[in-house]
Amino acid sequence: MPENPDPQVILITGTSSGIGRLAAETLARAGHSVYASMRDPTLRNREVAETLAKIPVRVIDLDVTQTESVRHAVQTVIDEAGRLDVVVNNAGHMSIGIAEAFTEAQVQQQMEVNFLGPVRMCRSVLPHMRQRGKG
8 A cells, every 4th residue: 555645643532343443444554643542442442452553553542421531542642643633533322222211321321422522522632723723
């Protein structure tokens, strides 16, 4: 594969499976510097983290439901790569079943991941991107 003339620094949330994992693999193979984030990359997601690291993809711990985790992950990317060009808000949680059967706590958890997670990510990365004038 030819070298990418314009490699981007990309942070993707929710890369332990599905679209997030596939996006991380595809973008890294296209020559971009990819930071694949997931919860527990050294424990429950160790196998997928080790597989992604061989591509190579930089795997980092990130829980989009925790503001400090988001801040730390974004700062890690900026400290290591010097910038952050692209964020893919991919982390998501889907509940399947009868709507009235879910507890309020289950619905709140889904909102934490699917709505507030991307809000936290954007609040964390947008000041950096605005300062650079791109992203």
